[in-house]
Amino acid sequence: MVLVPSSGTTLPVLNSTTTNANYGGIIVLGEVAYSGTNGFSSALTAAQWQQMFNYQTAFGVRMVRLDVYPGSDFGTTTAITGSGCCDAGVEQLVSITNSTGFSTAGLVVGATLSTQALWHYPAIITDSSTTWQVAQFGPGGSFTSNTTAAVINHFGKRQQMAWFTSFATDWSTTSSFIQHSYIHWVTRGLFAGRRRIYLGTQVDDMHLSTGLYSPSNTDFRLRTADLDAHVSWMTNLNTRLRPGSAYFMEIGHNGNGDIIAAVNTTAGSTSCNPATAIEFNEGNATALEFQKSLGSGTDIWPASPASYSWSLTCASSDDLAKWFQVTANRDAFAHVSHTFAHMSLNNATYADANREIFFNKQWMSAVGIASASKFSTNGLIPPAITGLHNGDAIKAFMDNGITAVVGDNTRPVLMNSENEFWPLTSTVAGNGYAGLLIIPRWATTIFFNCDLPACTTSEWVKTSGGSGDFAALLVDAKATNVRHLLGLHHDPFMFHQANLRQSDVDAYTVGTQSGKMSLIQIWVETITQEMTRLTTWPIISIIHDNIAKEFTNRMTRDKCVPAITYKLSTDASSIISVDVSASGNSCSVPLPLTLPVDATTTASGTTSEQIGSDPVVKWSTLSGSAITWTLASPIAV
Template sequence: MRGLGLLVAALGVLSHVADARKAHSHKHPVAVTNQIKNGDFAKGISGFETQGEVHLIQGQGPNGRSDKTNNVVELVAGEAHHGTAFSKRLVFTSSSISTWLNGLFASKTYTVSFRYAVIASTKTNACQIQAYMGLSLVGSTPFFPQVTVGASPPTWLSFSNIITVRGGSSSVQAILYCRSGGVARVQLDSISVIDTSTIATTSSTSSATSTKPTTSVASSSSSTIISTTSSVISSSSVASAISSTSTSTASSSTSSGTSLSSSTGTSTISSTTQLSSSTAGTVTSSGSVTSSGSVTSSSSIATSSVVTSSSVTSSGSVTTSSATPDSSTSSSTTTSSASSATIDSTILIIASDDYLASSGSLGLLAYGIPFENLIIPQAGTDLPVLNSSSTQGRYGGIIVMDSVSYNYDGSWKSAITDAQWDALYAYQTNFHVRMVRINEFPGPKFGVAAVSGGCCGDGVDQLISISDNSDFPTANIKTNAGLSTKGLYHVPATITDPSTTRQVAKFGIATGFTTESVAAVINNFNGREQFVWFISWAPDWSQTSSFLQHSHIHWLTRGVFLGKRKVHLSCQIDDVQLSTGLYYPAGKEFKLRTADIEGHISWQNDLNARLPAGSDFWLELAHNGNGDFIAATALKGAAGLCSPESAIDYNYPPDTPLEYVKPPGSGTNLWPDSLVEYSWSRTCAALDDFASWFMKADNINHFAHVSHTFTHLELNNATYADASREIHFNQDWMAQMGIDKAARFSAQGLIPPAITGLHNADVIKAWMDNGIYHVVGDNTRPVLRNANNKYWPLVSTVASNGYDGLIIVPRFATTIYYNCDTSECTTREWIATSAGSGDYTNLLTQARTDNTRYLLSLMADPYMFHQANMRQIDMDTITIGSQTGKMSLVMSWTETVVQEMMRLTNWPIQSLKHDDFTQYFLDRKALDDCKPKLSYTFSDNGSSIKSITVTATGNSCSVPIPVTIPSGSVTSQGSVTADQVGTEPPIQWVTLSGSPVTLSLGKPVAF
């Protein structure tokens, strides 16, 4: 069951963001209206995403016209059910419509407004509309009065409120929400977002805030309909789509001073030696150059001029060079390379705001590589201490986002001064530290020139791919695997200085570009090395950025880092043993057959033979034992063999709001009072052919297994007694069947029915009293995810969940819907409920892009499927990539995702059972809490890394610390376990027990 959460990054980013970046050419951008396309729904719901029950109503609206261009959308929220008595499903208690906006200005205020009419409302003070901009609440309408359909003509009201946005892109969402059993129908029209202020001037932004909303009765005339999208975007953010996942553990910056935050905490260096330089005032420029794309200013930076923040405007991302083109090492005095030096591996990320810093750090966060963020405001600030002595460096790599550029009186340049650049370059040279620069404009300081203007316009997509991976072999990614650049503004380049510059990524041929061009280069300026991307960056929503970042991370670290790469694809199949009422054809049901199961065994074996070396993929089946007895007791001859003589049934409970918190001790038992202990015989359980298939050990070990409760009772309002019986009856049934003896059985885990009961103290206590300590959540519901780090589990608390200590692991929903067995069914439901368009191929294309992004981000969250999705033996033959045959929905989805991963990488893909992926999340949290660190020690002649030393808080940690090396082995006096899978680089698992552990590399890593 998919709960309704805030719909954000899944919407994607519209390609017209490229036009927004063309606004770089404006010296003095003017305030423009940012408008929602199709805000009057004249083109139906094109461009909008929906959740729950949403309908297009033609020929109705607040001005009374009846032509078909005057359309509205109708949202419905309330109590209903799908399915039969044994396959019940809860309809959303919320419905929503949302769209994505690009071209916003960071820190600028916008007015969000819409018109609405309450068509029906069954209860007073039960339903309202909530408006969101990204993850921030814009405001809410008053709760509706009781309204009877047709009692009087609808009254159209207006909602309006002002909000400040933090980035260049955001979702806009209106949610009809009902509580306390309310049911409502409302109509929406004239959704708009209009800028209300001049461009903001602060250099770092805070979370979006809003003022008190206003609601008024609409006038009889129709409100202004907005139809276009602004072409101006903030310099501090490029297509900053907001995902539903946490982006960084780093602390937020202040707007006026240095923000130095870290993924693992900031260490203190006692020495005061600092290789850095800064200015006290704000830098400005004595000249500027404009261009249709990004602008490179070659004027020197004046350190004496002061520009107040209130006088600065921002309209694009423009880079600045120093007076002398940077085609060589810094002109500042440098010393020879440090021999026998030691350097901390922490990566320093330098950016103008938190979003850009997180864009640079998300890949590091995925690996577990320690990093620190330095947020530089427009007025400038000091660099941190780079080295504490001539042989002790504090940073093992540097990432610079967007050149930290700002608009100074119409001239774009970096807030990093010339002296500071020189200090960074000198540090690089002295300590063999590499630098990555992301979203730069091609120019001589990178050994390149721009081919022409930026790319691309609406409807144009220019593919990007890695062209040479020889400098980062441990990334284990493939060359010439093109990916889309839609939503990622970029400027194709050509190399002008081949003696210092080598191409590592390329742009393909596209409209306006008749030949391939340069997307990224590696420079070597007399030993100072940098990796430069000529494209904007957004790994929070972009599959492309999520893939490409692995190249520069492995180059930056030389393949030696604290952290690991493991790719886990775990597909869970809910409702096994039950039948499912289908979405299409309506009125039909489907239950798995043994031939379907056996078809998946053959497919799993074939898939594993094709996956990269070291892979191990299999499905995990989540059982509801009551389904066995629904089938068994309905058979002729079951009388006298089954006691009780029927499966468990009860009156279905009333619906609750999605995040309903049940008062402890309340509620009414629904299970029959007479059923306290499990009493069906093995003979009865074996009557059903499908269930009896699982009694054979050779069969069950092809899959993993976990409980989904006995009857699938939704548990938001359940009693302790019912919740306890749901668990121990299913445990007894699985033991009777022998499922609990399966090699991949999870005894301590549970998939809650419809992901309910997670705010019910009685239910959580019942689970834990019966040995269930961890469950999966629902990633569409933010309250069920760890807000601090998406790689951590959520631990229940009394305040949030009613009970302490339950581990909640995030789980992804998919567009393979629970009540579908065919591609036609799931495509119809995708179009009707989620604004999908096209055919099943289009659905799978979206699934490929979205879900490979999660895998490329090294997210181990399992994926939700259901038993109807495994129908296989009588499916039509289809072709997915290299494979043709009869495929279930699970098969075709998985083939789509893993074939894309194989096209891009050589990474092994492994599944984890429920208990094991929970431990995986717990171990990551425990590891991060230890604040581990790694340092490199150079060889005596300073030409290589000869050893690495691992430390942590107190030099102890409850879990082993992963350290990745490029190849070979290590020797150590400490406890170290080697782990190499397939062609992946070796991982050394280091145990700390009170002292640092040093690993001597069998193969030193040369500079």
């Protein structure tokens, strides 16, 4: 990336020789223009622009120009002379009208999105011999008809895409959607990396009872009928998602909640030994980012039992635990530990943290959770995301085989400050113990202590700056979380057992779906229906251990500095093969290459992947040499 100051800059070397180009595409934001005495003008000179144009022509390199003003440079003019759009409260919907130039982007033609707060310049095409429309603005304000939002120009051998709107992928769902058009166009759908949507919905506190935010002094604990409904719903949802999709929820289990319920049943009162669950007084809460001195603190767990000793008969006295012992029920979900008794771990001793982990391992093994088809042996959802500045707790995690936990993205100290797509690795200085992976996780406005829309709406308004009713909450949730997915964030989302109340709720409608729905069902329907409206991308869930592997591999790949090199035909009219390389041509994890066509190689250590209608992805393991992929059909330049 080249940052161009208002005083200008020297362009990087575009080509080493007349046959070797250094860049496969050029993207320019806002013409790198600054306001001066004569209005806005580019900090690049006319000669520099011409140098880039000549480079494009010589090597078939495409250029994208974002946030530009319509004019003859783009075969257009403004629809209303000198006017942009839109003032506050005025809407012009934007949509893709022709995706043939970037079909691998998987964007739905005609799907509209808001342009509010994105200043833009509705255009009309003045030179149809060189220019064709790829996106349009709908009517709005003083613009009474459709106008052009983006074009592709073919000026002789030089090709460029221009978007007549500002961009803000940090907050705008629309910008996050649009970016896929120009990424796939400028690369011709051939690039190092891959696009994949992982939707992880982790449900904490299973088996516990939750004190509700509203109505006060009310508890809720999930029933088996609620779980039955979610099994059927997940099956149905997967028939409605794009081909290749595989969505499931992941349950975070607290075994002590089962024992609490079991000992209070008639059967459990005689079969449970000990006849009580684990009970303790947690005392005062610590500050959120409290860092405990190693070896300090006082045990609060009872001295007895010293090990997990409840029988399966006891544990099965509770209907909820018994339900999970049915293989089909259990295997409909993924499973991960959330500790045994949900003790706050910020000030926990090693002994107490160890028992929280070990007891839950024993309980999950006893009731069959650990034998599930989708079980994470090495993962943990820390209770209330505590203990991540407690070296004694982290050591207890790792001594029990835990290698990765989830954090909380509302707490920046638990995220990787170098790259938000990487995990954070714990250190002695920052966390008290080194080597634990902390995976980012999104909080949502479906709050942990809410079972119904009125509850979570009330908490959203009173504690989180929300405004409006439950429908307004969902509008906000859709805008926020679809943007995360369009931005290819793989962070799972945080939910809790109370959010699964379904069997006795009022009917609700989300898009095409009506009926009794839990809060998590409403949220997932809202997000997935919008993703399906906008894209053809499959939506996939993977277990906690595998999402940790994805984050770790992403960080490793990035540090290998992967690159690709196009090889052109002898007449330089098409790309015929691609070399995949990295720093030192070695990397401990495979490197992905996305292609619009199939390709073959004679190299070993490669695999091929295609999911649904997504593009082909070739994976290359480098061991000292670049790997060449020969395209099944050439790609014209």
